[in-house]
Amino acid sequence: MASTSRRQLLALAALGAVAAACGQATASGGGGDGARKLRYQGWAGQVTLPELAEDLGYFGDVKLEWVGNTISGPQDVQSAATGQIDFGGAFNGAVVKLIAAGAPVKAVISYYGVDEQTFSGYYVLEDSPIRSARDLLGKKVGMNTLGAHAEAILDLYLQRNGLTAAEIGKVEPTVVPPVNTEQALRQKQIEVAVLGGVLRDKALATGGIRPLFSDFDLLGRFSAGTYVVTERFLKEHPVTARTFVTGVARAIEWARTTPAEEVIARSTRIIQKRGRGEDTAALKYWKSTGVAETAGRITDEQFKPWTDWLVAHGDIRAGQVKPAGLYTNQCNGYGG
Structure with a gap:
């Protein structure tokens, strides 16, 4: 127990130094600390905020290096944690x-x-x-990955509608790649499909489906996921970290204040330029990033509901993590 506490104290001390370094670094648009390439995973047929930021020129001489695609936030952040990529993004839970x-x-x-x-x-x-909710007992709910946003929202819906833990266990979250989820529903391989963004609107335009509920119905407006980087990267490359975070912050605000048709047109050009044989048809349904806070700044409240969810599931212990220890805004130089 003592050694664990000591490790935690050392980690907190290191993070304090990281935050200070990032806060002092300037975001003048360069990788002056030696990191000029940021390895990352993309999403097929989509333009991520870092890809948008790079195209808008917000990263200066820091360039993105695509290493492949992912369909899972947990996999993406795990790859970042193990150093296979330099940043990854996932649902806050x-x-x-x-x-x-x-x-x-x-x-x-x-x-x-x-x-x-x-x-x-x-x-x-x-x-x-x-x-x-009770009609979902024994039914398959198709989603992109388990243990993330879609499953957490499903559990919350079931709990709020009075299902017991044993009953919730009878509902079957089922992994289906996002691009195949609509088809799986229509072919009755699953009974419920979790659809978001352009894939949702494309399916609705086709017709023949109806909503049961949504995460907005349950929780209203909220920021749901964050990009993570390693403590080592923050410590060794504070200028690049600040350039990256501030660039993404600027891209968030650009997308928030730019007409949707212009965002769609630029995203279409980005996909066409990268030449990966992707279909751009779904991009026309893009509406917003959904990020609630200005410039993507993070708050404790973005983590607390999911920390409670993980505790209730037995995935973590009560008090094992504190929201304020999960994030830093020190690298975000938007407006400052």
């Missing part, structure tokens, strides 16, 4: 779980969220008999 397990990472900026326009809905076929 997955970030809490990773840090609680001892991963030496820190959340640095919010990158996606939920609002009236951008949300994840839980959809059934138009003629489905499913009308309530």
